[in-house]
Amino acid sequence: MNNALGWKEKLGRALPADLAREIDIFEQQLELRKQGKIDEKVFAETRLRRGIYGQRYDNGQRHDGKRAQRLKLPDKPLKGPDTLWDAPGMMRIKIPFGGVTGEQLEVLADLSEEYADGVTHITTRQDVQFHFVHIDDTPSLMRRLAAVGITTREACGNVVRNVTACPLAGICRDEAFDVTPYAKACSKFLMGHADTQDFGRKFKIAFSGCQQHPCGLVTMHDMGAIAKTRRVDGRERRGFEFYVGGGLGSVPYKAKLFDEFLPEEELHPTAQAISRVFARLGEKRNRARARIKFLIANLGIDEFRKLVLDERQKLLPDPRWTAHLESITELAEAPLKAGDSLNGGERSEGFDAWYATNVYKQRQPGYVAATVTLPLGDASADQLRALADIARRFVKDTLRATVEQNLLFRWLSEADLPEFYKAIQKIGLGAADAGTIVDVTACPGTDTCKLGIASSRGLARELRYRLGEKSLQLDEAVKNLRIKVSGCFNSCGQHHIADIGFYGINRHVNGYQVPHFQVILGGKLRDNAGEYGVAVGAVPSKHIPEVLERITETYVGERQRGESFQDFIGRIGKKGIKAILENLAKIPTHDVDSFYYTDWGDPREFTLSDMGTGECAGEVVSQAEFTLAASERELFEAHILLDNGESAAAVRTAYFSMLRAGQALVKTQNPEISENEDQIISEFTERFCQTQLFYDKYAGGKFAEYLFKAKEFLAEGKAADADRVVQLLQEAQLFIDAAHDCHNKLRSNVVSAVKSDTMAQAGA
Amino acid sequence: MELQKLNVKIFTTEPSKVPLTNFIDIFHRWIQETDGVYHDVADYSHMVAGPGIVLVAKDAHVSIDETDHRHGLVYSQKSLLGGSNRDKLRSVLSSALVNCRRLEKEPSLGGKLKFNTSEILIWINDRLAAPNTEEAFQQINPEINALANRLYNEGKIDLAHDRDPRKPLNARIRSLVATDLETLLERLAKS
Numbered sequence: 001m002n003n004a005l006g007w008k009e010k011l012g013r014a015l016p017a018d019l020a021r022e023i024d025i026f027e028q029q030l031e032l033r034k035q036g037k038i039d040e041k042v043f044a045e046t047r048l049r050r051g052i053y054g055q056r057y058d059n060g061q062r063h064d065g066k067r068a069q070r071l072k073l074p075d076k077p078l079k080g081p082d083t084l085w086d087a088p089g090m091m092r093i094k095i096p097f098g099g100v101t102g103e104q105l106e107v108l109a110d111l112s113e114e115y116a117d118g119v120t121h122i123t124t125r126q127d128v129q130f131h132f133v134h135i136d137d138t139p140s141l142m143r144r145l146a147a148v149g150i151t152t153r154e155a156c157g158n159v160v161r162n163v164t165a166c167p168l169a170g171i172c173r174d175e176a177f178d179v180t181p182y183a184k185a186c187s188k189f190l191m192g193h194a195d196t197q198d199f200g201r202k203f204k205i206a207f208s209g210c211q212q213h214p215c216g217l218v219t220m221h222d223m224g225a226i227a228k229t230r231r232v233d234g235r236e237r238r239g240f241e242f243y244v245g246g247g248l249g250s251v252p253y254k255a256k257l258f259d260e261f262l263p264e265e266e267l268h269p270t271a272q273a274i275s276r277v278f279a280r281l282g283e284k285r286n287r288a289r290a291r292i293k294f295l296i297a298n299l300g301i302d303e304f305r306k307l308v309l310d311e312r313q314k315l316l317p318d319p320r321w322t323a324h325l326e327s328i329t330e331l332a333e334a335p336l337k338a339g340d341s342l343n344g345g346e347r348s349e350g351f352d353a354w355y356a357t358n359v360y361k362q363r364q365p366g367y368v369a370a371t372v373t374l375p376l377g378d379a380s381a382d383q384l385r386a387l388a389d390i391a392r393r394f395v396k397d398t399l400r401a402t403v404e405q406n407l408l409f410r411w412l413s414e415a416d417l418p419e420f421y422k423a424i425q426k427i428g429l430g431a432a433d434a435g436t437i438v439d440v441t442a443c444p445g446t447d448t449c450k451l452g453i454a455s456s457r458g459l460a461r462e463l464r465y466r467l468g469e470k471s472l473q474l475d476e477a478v479k480n481l482r483i484k485v486s487g488c489f490n491s492c493g494q495h496h497i498a499d500i501g502f503y504g505i506n507r508h509v510n511g512y513q514v515p516h517f518q519v520i521l522g523g524k525l526r527d528n529a530g531e532y533g534v535a536v537g538a539v540p541s542k543h544i545p546e547v548l549e550r551i552t553e554t555y556v557g558e559r560q561r562g563e564s565f566q567d568f569i570g571r572i573g574k575k576g577i578k579a580i581l582e583n584l585a586k587i588p589t590h591d592v593d594s595f596y597y598t599d600w601g602d603p604r605e606f607t608l609s610d611m612g613t614g615e616c617a618g619e620v621v622s623q624a625e626f627t628l629a630a631s632e633r634e635l636f637e638a639h640i641l642l643d644n645g646e647s648a649a650a651v652r653t654a655y656f657s658m659l660r661a662g663q664a665l666v667k668t669q670n671p672e673i674s675e676n677e678d679q680i681i682s683e684f685t686e687r688f689c690q691t692q693l694f695y696d697k698y699a700g701g702k703f704a705e706y707l708f709k710a711k712e713f714l715a716e717g718k719a720a721d722a723d724r725v726v727q728l729l730q731e732a733q734l735f736i737d738a739a740h741d742c743h744n745k746l747r748s749n750v751v752s753a754v755k756s757d758t759m760a761q762a763g764a
Numbered sequence: 765m766e767l768q769k770l771n772v773k774i775f776t777t778e779p780s781k782v783p784l785t786n787f788i789d790i791f792h793r794w795i796q797e798t799d800g801v802y803h804d805v806a807d808y809s810h811m812v813a814g815p816g817i818v819l820v821a822k823d824a825h826v827s828i829d830e831t832d833h834r835h836g837l838v839y840s841q842k843s844l845l846g847g848s849n850r851d852k853l854r855s856v857l858s859s860a861l862v863n864c865r866r867l868e869k870e871p872s873l874g875g876k877l878k879f880n881t882s883e884i885l886i887w888i889n890d891r892l893a894a895p896n897t898e899e900a901f902q903q904i905n906p907e908i909n910a911l912a913n914r915l916y917n918e919g920k921i922d923l924a925h926d927r928d929p930r931k932p933l934n935a936r937i938r939s940l941v942a943t944d945l946e947t948l949l950e951r952l953a954k955s
Contacts, residue, residue, distance in 0.1 A: 006892045057803055064796045072800040073822060086822055088803060106930060113932065114769065114889045117806055117825060118815040131806070132820055134842075140892075375810040382813065382831060385930055428812025447806065461810045601807045603789045 007140040011147045019146035022153060026050050027139040028633050028640075034085075036077055037636075042629045044080030045621040049159055051092040051152030052138055054080065054615045055131060055448050058087035065604030079135055082613060088132040090448060091116070092155040093145060096187040097165035097180055097207070098126035098401035098408075102388035104148045105399075109384035115141050120384055122377040122405045124441055124484075124494050125204070126164045127155060131448050154191055156615065158199045160275075163187035165207040166215035167400035167408045170333060171362040171369055175209025176227035177238055178332065179216075182267065183207040185324035189268050190275070198279040198623050198671070200290035204247070205271075211241070214525035217403060219255045220246045220497060222292045223274060226528065230261050238264045244274060244304070245296035248491035252532045253293040256301040258308075268321040273311035277304070284620050333411060336396040339366020340415035351421050353472070354432035359417065362410070368417065369410045371434035372424050375464060376442060376457055377405030379429075386427045394420050403494075405441050406434060437474065437481045437552075438467045441494070445487025445504060446599065450612035452487035454504025454515040454541055458600025460485045466545055478552045481565055482525055485517075496532040497523040499565045500548065505538055506608055510589050515541040515599045515606045521551070521577065522569035531566065536577045542596050543584045550580050623671060624743060627664035631657045631736050638729055647725045654732040655710040661739035662707060665694065668746055681711065694742050703738035706731035765903045767849045768841070769889040771932075772860040773829060774879050775836035781876040784809040787817040787828045790870055794819065824856075826863050837864050837879065840889070849907050857884070857911070858952050865945045882942040884915075887934035894933040901925045901933065912937045914955040915948055 008024075015023075026046075033043040059082040060071045076085035083089075093108075108128060112120045115137045116130035123129055133141070142152055154160060163183050170178035186205060190196050196203070205223045208216025218224030225240035242262040246255025262270060274292075281299075283290040296304045360369045372387065379387070387407065391399055398410040412420060424430045433439045440463050443449065445456030463483060471479070486493030486503040495501030501520035506513050516538045523533030539547050559568050569577070587596040599606055634657035642650040659677060662684040666673045669687050673680060688694035689704050696703060710728060713720070720728065776782075791805045806818040811830075815838075818827040822843060829838040839860035845852040864879045886908060888894040894904075905923065912921045915937075922938040 010892060062795075062800075062803065065792065066796055069795070069800045071803060071822075088820065088822070110891055110930075114891065117818050117820065119806075119808060119811075132803075132825075378808060378811055378814070380811060380814040380831070383811075458807070461807070464810065601785075601788060602805075603792050 007143045011143050014147045015143060016146060019151055023139055023142045023146060025633060026142070028636050029629070030135070030139065032632055032636055033079065034077055037632050038629050039625070040078045040080055042621050042625050044083070044615070045157055046629065047079065047135070048157035048615060049154055050138070050142070051094070051155030052135060053090040053092055053156050054083050054450055054612070055088055055090045056446065056450050056452065056610060056612065058083045058089060058450070059612050060084045060087060063604065063607050063609045068609060080615070085135065089135060091130040091133045091138060091141060091152065093128040093150060093152050094155045094162040095126050095128055095150070095401050096163050097169070097183040098167055099180070100399050100401055101397040102391040104150060105384045105388040105391070107144055107148045109381035111141055111144060113381045118381055120379050122374055122401045122407070124403050124405060124443065124492060125162050126401045126403060127162050128401070158201050158620070160190040160196050160203045160205060163205045163207070164403060166209050167402045168215055168360065168369065169209050171364065171367070171410055172209050173363040174213065176229050177209065179207040179209050179225070179227050181324060181328045182225070182264070186267065186271060189320050190271060193272070193275070195272050195275040195279065200282045200284040200620060201287065203278065203292065208528050212527055214529060216528050217497065218243055218528040220248050220252070220529040221255060222247055223271065224255055225267065228261055240264070240267060242270070245293045245301070247291050247293040248494060248496050249291065250489040250491070252491070252496045253297065254532070256296060258301070258305055264325060265322050269312055269315055270308065272315060273308045276311050277307050333398045334396055335367060335411040335413070336394065337413045337416065339364060339413050341366060342414050342417060345415065345418055347418050348422055350425070350430065350432065351418060354421055354430060355417065357432045357436055358434040366414055368412050368414045369408050370412055370417065370420060371402070372407045372409065372429050373431050373434050373439050374406050374429065376460055383427050383429060390420065390423045393423070404435070404439060433468070433471065436471070436479050437483055438464060438471050440464050440483045440485060442485040443487055443492035446602070449487055450615065451490060452504065453506055453608065453611070454487055454517060455599040455602055456485040456487035456493055456504060458602060459502065459517065459541060459544055462545060462600050463548065475556045477559065478556060481552070495520050497525055497529040498533065499523060500551065501533050502544060507538060509587060512590055512597050513606050513608060514587065514597055517541055517544050519547055519581070522566045524566055536574060537581055537585070539581060539584050540587050540596055541599055546584060547581060554580050624664045624667040627660060627667055628740060628743060631660035631664060631739070634660055635729070635732050635736060638732065642725060642729065647720060647722070651720050651725055651728055652714065654729045655714055658707045658710060658732050658735045661736045665739055665742055668743065688742070693746070694738065696738060703735050706735045765894060765900065767852050767888060767904065768844055768893065770852060770856040771838060771840045771887045771889055772857050773836045773838045773885040774860055774864050774881065775834055775883055777878040777880045780835040782873055784816050784828060784830070786873065790867070790872060791817060791819040824859065837867065839863060850910070853907060853911050854952055854955065858949065861945055861949050861952070865949070868945065879945060880942060881945060881948055882939045884937045885934065886937070887932045889932050891932065896927070896929050896931050896933045898927065901935070904933065904935065908935045908937065915951055916941065916943065917951065
């Protein structure tokens with residue numbers, strides 16, 4: 001925790017300049033928060049946008065099964081509402097389209113050991129997560145990631161999250177074309193884009209190469225693109241079947257078709273226009289209805305489309321819209337070795353079973369992709385290093401994290417598979433269960449999530465264990481089913497799209513709280529998450545293995561010839577399912593068997609008292625508040641420059657910090673104010689000085705004068721003496737403080753107006 | 765070199781007769797018996813050769829670890845320690861041994877868990893301050909050697925270094941004689 005500067009110096013030029021600068025800025029923001037100079041709510045959203053998430057018990061309280069304990073943590077500024085500074089947190093790391101290299105795996109391994117608990121966790125959206133991370137360690141962690149080309153920027157918060165894509169993109173036998181470069185370019189284009197910074201909620205994007213397979217899960221995303229080609233003027237054109245407004249959460253929505261064929265060059269401008277409409281019209285106050293799916297449902301897809309197309313027309317051309325198209329074919333992956341068939345070589349025990357479940361024949365002859373299943377998405381540091389070695393031995397950095405929390409090795413020569421299998425088996429990752437009922441996926445649930453109600457990982461672990469023991473005896477129809485578990489209704493485990501899904505709930509039974517799971521049946525992964533399952537009833541957590549057994553046995557025994565699980569569930573209906581689940585809702589009283597009153601893998605008597613306020617929704621922080629925080633940080637930087645003897649730069653930076661604070665105020669009236677200095681000064685003068693909104697009861701317009709005087713001083717080009725520099729920095733601080741006061745005044749006026757409006761409406 | 769982020773692993777006698785999941789209940793009880801020291805129990809029993817069951821705290825994690833397919837107690841110092849390197853090493857090793865003693869005496873295990881005190885693995889989880897190089901090892905060698913001599917009462921010891929540059933800086937102490945935990949703690953206290 002004391003070596004942040006050390007890594008900065010050591011890595012030096014190995015860091016891309018833009019990433020290095022961003023991390024420096026975040027480090028300054030950390031320091032300012034410690035000094036109480038950034039509001040805790042603004043800081044919370046700031047850190048979320050750097051991937052630093054809260055974790056269960058970070059409010060300093062934990063129920064130990066008998067009583068609530070206060071965790072012994074020093075009294076320091078909070079890192080967000082009800083979030084203690086020293087409480088461990090989660091670090092989410094974006095892996096666009098899941099693409100990861102051997103070198104990156106090695107760095108992740110090192111970081112998991114040094115800053116977390118030794119485990120690297122792959123999420124259901126191709127991200128990586130570390131748990132139990134101290135916030136003071138995060139700048140070093142980010143620098144080490146940046147040195148291998150990874151950013152944590154916008155991994156959380158109300159922004160565009162990790163852009164996911166089908167892990168088979170580029171090697172799939174059925175795709176229209178490889179969506180990888182499009183996903184990569186889209187991720188880069190929207191990250192940090194001015195039009196994606198003012199959302200009321202997060203925004204998730206997915207790409208798929210084909211319509212029929214599940215890999216991309218397009219229809220459950222806020223925005224999704226399925227590769228399509230079309231002949232136009234005798235030439236094959238690339239584009240996308242383009243969807244908007246999907247999403248899981250407590251109320252799942254299927255995405256609506258926005259355009260049957262969106263030409264590839266229209267992808268970025270359309271995404272930008274959608275972002276503008278969402279930022280402008282999306283709900284900001286009611287977090288539960290702030291996702292774009294609600295906006296589209298309210299407006300209707302036709303009206304939404306019209307608004308977006310109108311917005312599209314207003315956009316000024318941006319070379320980034322099409323820059324990636326010029327090199328699209330150059331980005332294609334290459335194999336390490338020549339592809340060759342298996343040729344009946346020697347196969348070790350277990351190989352054939354593993355081959356049947358974990359290997360996918362690429363469309364390129366002689367090559368296969370092999371899934372390395374990571375139990376519950378977890379890998380140890382040693383396993384990651386070994387996987388990096390294996391990658392170097394067999395492929396050329398062609399790895400993908402999958403939404404099923406596994407790692408896919410692409411471009412393996414089929415002839416190498418027996419040796420590859422031996423290598424992964426040696427590190428305990430040779431399980432033959434990819435894409436089967438045994439490979440249960442789960443969100444973190446009560447293990448680490450503040451919103452978790454029941455133990456999704458605990459249940460997933462138990463189901464994996466039980467199913468794994470009898471996997472060889474499982475009927476083929478059952479073996480191919482998928483199970484997904486979420487710890488609560490928010491669906492991070494994607495339970496709606498599984499054949500058999502579960503999400504955690506609480507029920508009062510016999511005077512006690514008892515962990516339950518709602519059972520969801522009949523979801524469809526195929527067709528890019530083509531159907532959402534139906535809730536069929538709540539069952540005590542400890543009876544869920546029995547639920548699974550009864551449902552799968554009934555399916556095997558009663559299905560009609562060729563009947564899919566979804567069709568079977570539809571045919572027997574809720575009545576039939578109720579009969580299957582008969583008696584499972586009942587549990588013995590607590591004094592007879594207290595086992596039912598605890599959760600899987602957790603001996604504490606079950607309680608909801610550890611639930612906290614989730615950070616998935618982030619904090620709604622206005623652009624004005626962010627800009628005010630940025631002005632504070634710039635002034636902080638001016639002080640550092642002064643300490644380093646760089647007076648001229650300190651003066652310039654202090655002036656720009658005032659300008660930034662003025663811009664923040666202007667943003668409350670004109671959100672689209674540019675970065676142009678003259679325009680900011682002009683609008684600030686007109687909107688705040690001439691109207692006396694920026695006016696102190698005692699000091700009058702004095703603080704505004706500080707800005708104008710500094711501007712004049714810089715225009716004169718004179719060198720400032722030491723006293724003048726210090727004075728200017730002090731004036732900058734006073735100006736920024738006055739800007740905060742002005743902003744607070746404006747905000748309280750808005751709140752009062754809303755209150756009176758509400759009261760008037762109530763009265764009416 | 766200042767030693768921070770020290771880790772100590774003390775191995776169980778092989779094969780350990782106690783399933784990993786038994787430690788979940790034990791660690792939860794430890795949380796109940798202390799007051800706000802520990803934050804949580806992390807269950808990684810589903811991983812092969814992973815970190816096992818981890819008792820998480822701000823200052824140090826305690827785990828029953830399975831790395832390299834060898835069970836043992838790992839004491840992982842997280843917060844910064846004061847004092848000399850010798851003090852820090854002594855402090856972390858002592859904490860590890862105290863936790864081993866507590867587990868050996870754990871009633872629910874019925875005496876099935878025993879630690880093999882003839883082997884101790886020490887590593888430093890800080891690749892910046894302590895890269896795993898021969899030079900760095902030579903820097904920590906005198907301190908570790910001195911510690912090992914005190915611990916094993918000047919008996920014959922072997923000090924080994926895994927030179928894999930990707931691993932953290934480490935030292936493995938082996939003694940021909942296994943000494944009981946109580947004696948090791950007494951010797952540490954006197955040193």
